[in-house]
Amino acid sequence: MPHLRSGARGGKELRGGEDRRQTDHVRLWHAHGLLRPSCLPRFLSHLPLRHLLRCHHSLYPTKALAPLMLKDYHKIMVDRRGLEEQYTCDDILQCMNKVIPIDIKQTIQVDKDLQIRAYYAGHVIGAAMIYAQAGEETMVYTGDYNMTPDRHLGAAQIDRLQLDLLLTESTYATTIRDSKYSREREFLKAVHTCIAAGGKVLIPTFALGRAQELCILLDDYWERMNITVPIYFSAGLTLQANMYYKMLIGWTSQKIKESYTVRNPFDFKHVCPFERSMINAPGPCILFATPGMLGGGFSLEVFKQWAPSDKNLIALPGYCIAGTVGHKLMSGKSTRVDLDDTQIDVKCQIHQLAFSPHTDSKGIMDLVEFLSPKHVILVHGEKPKMASLKQRIESELGIPCQYPANHETALIPTKKDIKIIASKTFIKNCISEINGDKRIAEGILIMEKGQNAKFVSEEEFRETVGVEGNAVNTVTFTQCLSLPNNTVSIETKDMILALEKELKKSIKFRKFEVSEDCIKLESITIRICSNNISCNFGKDEDAEEMAMHLFCSWSIRDDEMARICLSVVKNMESTV
Template sequence: MVQIKVGSESVVYTGDYNMTPDRHLGAAWIDKCRPDILISESTYATTIRDSKRCRERDFLKKVHESIERGGKVLIPVFALGRAQELCILLETFWERMNLKAPIYFSTGLTEKANHYYKLFITWTNQKIRKTFVQRNMFEFKHIKAFDRSYADNPGPMVVFATPGMLHAGQSLQIFKKWAGNEKNMVIMPGYCVQGTIGHKILNGQRKLEMEGRATLDVKLQVEYMSFSAHADAKGIMQLIRMAEPRNMLLVHGEAAKMEFLKGKIEQEFSIDCYMPANGETAMVTTNPSVPVDMSLNLLKREMALGGPLPDPKKPRTMHGTLIMKENSLKLVSSEQALKELGLNEHQLRFTCRVQLQDPHSDPDTLHRVYTHLKSVLKGYTIQHLPDGTVMVESIVIKVSSSAEDVNAKVLLLSWSYQDEDLGSFLSSLLKKGLPPGLC
C-alpha cells in the first residue's frame, strides 16, 4: 500500500491486498491514518469467502483424488503470490502423505520467487521467518522445474503453470493437451477476466473455439478454489474500518458489483464513494484542516472558565487572537498577542436599542428591569447603580422615555466584545418584555 501526503491532505492506494493471512504472508494491515481518499481494488466486491482452512482441505482432497485415479492436475497461476502459497501447501501434504507423483513448476519462476522472498524475508509471516534460520521454505523437495516435454509423460502429475487465466502461454498449451482426458483436472485458484479461456470453462463451456477456428472439447474436470490475492467484500469493509477514510474510491472491479459495494459503503460508513470508469476523472471535494498551536495559558484559562476539556468531536467557542508567523498559526490570549506584537489595546463596544412597553416612570422601569434580570441570571454580578444604570458584568443598561409614546420606554444596552454572547442574550430577553407583577 502507498500513502501520498501533500500538506494536510492524503491519498492511500491499496493495490492488491488480502485481509486473510496466507501460509507465507501475514494479513494486510493499515493504521488509522484517516486519508482524504482511500483507493481500493474491488475484484470481489460482492463475494464473501468461506473458511480458508476448509478451502485448503478441499483443494488437497481434489488434487489427491485426481492423482489416485492416475490423472494429471493443472493449476494455472501467476508468477508470485498464490503460487508460493499453494506450493507450500502441496509440499507439506506430499511430505506428510509420502506421495511419489511429481509436482512441477514453470522453469525460472521458482528461482525468482526464492530470490525475492529471501530479499524481503521480514515481509513474510512469523513461522516462515523462524524456519528460515534452519532452511529456506521456498527450496522445495518435491517440486521440480518443468520442461515442455514432461506434459506428454504417462502417469499422474501436478503442474503449476503461468498465466493464471489460461489466456496464453504455457498454462494454455498444457490445457490443450490434457483437456480431452476426463481423468485430468484443472483447478482455477483465482479470478478470471471475462473472455479468457479460464472464465469460459468456469462458466460451464465445454466446447471452445481456439485459434484457426479449431474446436477443443473439454472433458477434464474443472474446479474453482478461491486462493486469490484479492480481498473479498468483508475484507474491503474491514480495511475501511481500520483506515477511517473521508472518501472512498473503488477500482479494478466489475461495474454492477462495484455499484452494490458502493451502496453498502455509503450506508455503513456515511462517506462518499466513487467508482470512475477507466480513463474517467473523479472530482473529490476535501476539507483540509489547518493546524493551530494553542497557548498553554489560554488553554488553562478556558478550562478554568468552562470546566474540563470537552469532547474533541463537539465544537467549542474560544476567545483569543490568531497570530500567523513563519507559516505557522498560534492561538493566544489577547494580552499575550499585544505583548508579542507590541500593540496598544483598543476597546470595542456594541450598542443596542430595545423598545419596551411600560407605563411606569424611568426609575421604576429600570428597577423592574433590575429585578427581572436578578431572577433570570442567577450566577452573574448585577448592580443597580446610583447614576441610573444597571450593570451586568460589562453590560450597561439605561432607560429613557419614548418621544412618540408616553407608555413606551427605550432601553439602551452597551457591552464589550468579550461579553458579546451575554449581550445578545439580554437584548433577546428584554425584547420579549417584562413579566407582569414585577415590583
C-alpha cells in the same frame, strides 16, 4: 476548502506522444503478473521523471523480481508473438537503476509537500499499501492486498490512521470466502482423485505467490501421504522466482521464518522442473505452468493437449479476467474453446479454487471500518459489484464512497485543520472568566502568513497592531459577496430596499441608515457595487457580463451583529 483529486489528469490516456511533464513520481506497488512492471520501462522511456520511487516495504523482493517479469514479458510479446517492441533490455536496466527502494513503515519525505510510508499488504512477496500525506491531506492507496494470512505470507498490517481518503482495490467486492482449511481440503481432494484415476492436473498460475503457496501445500501433503506422483514447475520464470523466494525468507510469514531454521520451506522435496517434451508423457502428474488465467504462454499450450481427456483436471486457483480462456472455463458453459483457427474440445474436469491472494468482501469492509476514512474510492473491480460494495460502505459504515471510471476525475472535498496557539494572557483570562461562571471567553484570532494562528487578549492585540485604548475598535473587517448575474437587471435602489426588509426581520429595534446604494447600521456598512474599476473587490475582468457585489465592512465591536447581517445577505444570494 482544499480538494483531493483522483483520476487521469485531464481524462487522457498515457500513450506515446502524450504530454507527461506533470508527472513527478511513479510508484510500483508489487511485481507479479506481467502488466504492472511491464508498463514501467515504456513509461520511463517517454517521461523525464524528477523522481522514481520504489514504494514497497520489501526493498529486495520487488527490485529483485521486477527485472525477471520485464524480461519475460519482453520475450513473450516480441520473440513469441512477434509484436512491436515496447522497450529494450537496456530500458529495463536503466529503469531499475532509477528505482529507490524503501522499507516497511519507513517514512520518506519525497519533497516539501509530499510524504509517503509503506505498509505490509500480504498478497505477494513485496506488496505494499502506501500512505501519502500531501500538505494537510492524507490518503492510503492499498494496491492489491490480503487481509487473511496464508502459508507463506502474513495478513496485511497497517496503523490506525487519520485519513481523508482510502483508495482500495475491490476485486472480490461481493465474495465472502470459506475458511482456508476447507478450501485446502477441497483442493487436495480434487487433485488426489484425479491422479488416483491416472489423470494429469494442470494448475495455471502466475510465477509469484500462488505457485509457491500451492507447492508448499502439495509438498506437505505428498510427504504425509507418501505419494510418489511427480509435481512439476514449468521451467523458466517460475523456477527463477522460486530461487528468489529461497533468499527472501525475511519477507515471508512468521511460520516460514521459524521453519527456516530446520529447512528452507521453498526447497520442495517433491517438486522438480518440467520440459516441453514431457507434455504427452504417460502417467499422472501435476504441473504448475505460467501464466495464470490461461491467457497464453506455456499454460495454454499444455491446456490444448490435456483438455480433450476426461481423466485430466484443470484447477484454476484464482480470479480470471473476462475474455481469457480461464474465465470461459469458470463460467461452466464451455465444452469447446476457439483458439485462433483451432477448436479445443473441453472434456477434462474444471475445478475452480478460491486461492486468490486478493482480499474478499469481508476483508475490504474490515479495513474500511478499521481506518474509518472520510471518503472511500473503489478501484480494480467490476462495476456492478463495486456498486453493491459502495452501497454497503455507505449504509453500514456511513462513509461516502464512489467508484469513478477509468480517465474520470473524482473530486474529494477535505477540511483543513488549523493549529491555533493560545497566549498565556488569553488562557489566564479564560480561567478567571470560567471561575466567574462565564462560559464564553473573548479573544482575538491573529493569522499571519508563515506563522501559526494565535488567540490573544485584547491588550495583546493592541500591542501587536500598535494602537492604544479603545482605538482597537477602529480595526475594520471586510468581506465581499458576489450576487448572481441575473441581479444586474435589478435596480440598485430596489436591491437595497429588499435587503433592508430582510435585515429588519433578523435585527429588530435598530435604526438603519439607507441611501441609494448603501445600508448602514452602527459600524456596519453594506454597499452594492457593480463590475467596474472603482471597486477592487467587485472587479472581475474575466466576467462575460456585468457582475454585482455586496461589499461589507464592520468594526470589531459590532462583530456579532455583522455575522447576522452576513447570514441574511448569503440567504438572499440563494433566493434572489
